[in-house]
Amino acid sequence: MNDQDRRSMPLFSIGIVMKLTELTARQIRYYEANDLIAPERTKGNQRLFSFNDVDRLLQIKDLLDKGLNMAGIKLLLDEENKETPEEAPKKEKKTPANLTDKELRGILKNELNEAGRYGKASMRQGELARFFIKH
Amino acid sequence: MNDQDRRSMPLFSIGIVMKLTELTARQIRYYEANDLIAPERTKGNQRLFSFNDVDRLLQIKDLLDKGLNMAGIKLLLDEENKETPEEAPKKEKKTPANLTDKELRGILKNELNEAGRYGKASMRQGELARFFIKH
DNA sequence: ATGAAATGTTAGGTTATTTGACATATAAAT
DNA sequence: ATTTATATGTCAAATAACCTAACATTTCAT
Numbered sequence: 001m002n003d004q005d006r007r008s009m010p011l012f013s014i015g016i017v018m019k020l021t022e023l024t025a026r027q028i029r030y031y032e033a034n035d036l037i038a039p040e041r042t043k044g045n046q047r048l049f050s051f052n053d054v055d056r057l058l059q060i061k062d063l064l065d066k067g068l069n070m071a072g073i074k075l076l077l078d079e080e081n082k083e084t085p086e087e088a089p090k091k092e093k094k095t096p097a098n099l100t101d102k103e104l105r106g107i108l109k110n111e112l113n114e115a116g117r118y119g120k121a122s123m124r125q126g127e128l129a130r131f132f133i134k135h
Numbered sequence: 136m137n138d139q140d141r142r143s144m145p146l147f148s149i150g151i152v153m154k155l156t157e158l159t160a161r162q163i164r165y166y167e168a169n170d171l172i173a174p175e176r177t178k179g180n181q182r183l184f185s186f187n188d189v190d191r192l193l194q195i196k197d198l199l200d201k202g203l204n205m206a207g208i209k210l211l212l213d214e215e216n217k218e219t220p221e222e223a224p225k226k227e228k229k230t231p232a233n234l235t236d237k238e239l240r241g242i243l244k245n246e247l248n249e250a251g252r253y254g255k256a257s258m259r260q261g262e263l264a265r266f267f268i269k270h
Numbered sequence: 271a272t273g274a275a276a277t278g279t280t281a282g283g284t285t286a287t288t289t290g291a292c293a294t295a296t297a298a299a300t
Numbered sequence: 301a302t303t304t305a306t307a308t309g310t311c312a313a314a315t316a317a318c319c320t321a322a323c324a325t326t327t328c329a330t
Contacts, residue, residue, distance in 0.1 A: 006267060013148055013286095015177070015317070025318080026277055042150070044285040046318055069275070132141060134269045148317095149287065160287080161308060179316040181287055204306070 007055075007129050010040035010048035017049045020128065021057045028057065034070040036060055036077065051129045058127055142190075142264050145175035145183035152184045155263065156192045163192065169205040171195055171212065186264045193262055 014025055021028075031037055032047075037056050039047045049057075056077060063073045149160055156163075166172055167182075172191050174182045184192075191212065198208045 011147060011151055013151075013317080014319095016146055016148075016183075024277075026279085029319090030276070042285080044318090045320095046285065048151075064276090130269065132267055132269070134265070134267065159308075161310085164288085165307070177316080179287090180289095181316065199307090 003133065003135070006133060007051045010050050012049040012054065014047050014049070017054055017057065020054050021061060023057060023061060031057065031060055031070075034074070036070065036074055051133060055126055055128045138268065138270065141268060142186045145185050147184040147189065149182050149184070152189055152192065155189050156196060158192060158196060166192070166195055166205070169209070171205065171209055186268060190261055190263045 012020070014028060017023070017028060018025060028037075028047075032039065037049075037053050037060075039049045039053050042048055059077060060073055063076065068076070147155070149163060152158070152163060153160060163172075163182075167174065172184075172188050172195075174184045174188050177183055194212060195208055198211065203211070
């Protein structure tokens with residue numbers, strides 16, 4: 001079992017994730033409904049979150065604080081998880097606006113940098129996993 | 136928050152611990168009843184296990200495989216967790232037999248070494264935490 | 271004002287966990 | 301060869317935790 005396996009192992013109930021992230025169950029479920037996370041389920045359909053999921057939730061929280069909406073967050077997070085292209089299976093999804101994905105991402109990243117200048121200390125990517133998982 | 140805090144943070148439900156340790160709920164509760172572990176509880180009285188707890192369960196499983204009983208396991212595990220004596224509060228508990236604690240521990244450790252010679256590969260102490268927690 | 275986005279709140283149903291009792295298998299002691 | 305102790309299985313009733321869905325509230329941009 002490698003590090004990525006460990007990070008994606010479904011371990012935490014929603015109650016624990018609430019404490020780890022200080023998000024409400026309502027928020028967590030809402031983000032799932034908007035495809036920002038996709039936690040596993042038990043046989044009985046209850047959510048089970050991995051380190052990666054919790055990490056992602058912390059990032060989502062951070063980006064929300066900076067004023068992003070679901071669509072923006074999704075774009076950014078999907079972007080980051082695409083940084084490691086193995087075979088690069090080409091299949092771009094269409095954005096609602098008449099901007100190209102690239103244009104949109106550029107705008108978003110600029111805005112984020114702005115926010116970073118005076119916003120609260122940003123929780124960098126992978127915070128929780130770094131906290132718990134050996135590298 | 137330091138490493139020991141992370142290791143002792145109550146995170147896992149009994150269902151997850153069953154999968155992580157391949158013990159049944161009955162076994163886990165039995166070991167608790169025999170004071171081999173002492174997981175935290177939620178407000179609603181449900182068990183919440185830490186990395187340390189899971190680690191300990193893996194050790195218990197290993198020692199059971201080697202033929203130890205609850206009393207022997209308790210002695211050994213308490214021993215190991217006493218290796219870091221801060222102020223050494225003297226308060227020895229009496230064993231049922233007419234052997235001193237030291238004698239008993241000596242016997243147990245010898246038997247363990249014997250078992251180690253041909254038994255299955257032993258899960259060393261701290262296995263799970265080492266697996267997940269950064270040092 | 272209107273509308274959309276994010277979150278709160280409540281209700282009814284399902285799943286997971288708890289304790290306790292009794293059963294079973296095996297090993298140890300008599 | 302019985303008896304006794306140990307470890308675990310199984311079942312039941314009670315409760316905690318979680319699920320979805322609906323409706324309410326807040327905030328912010330039009």
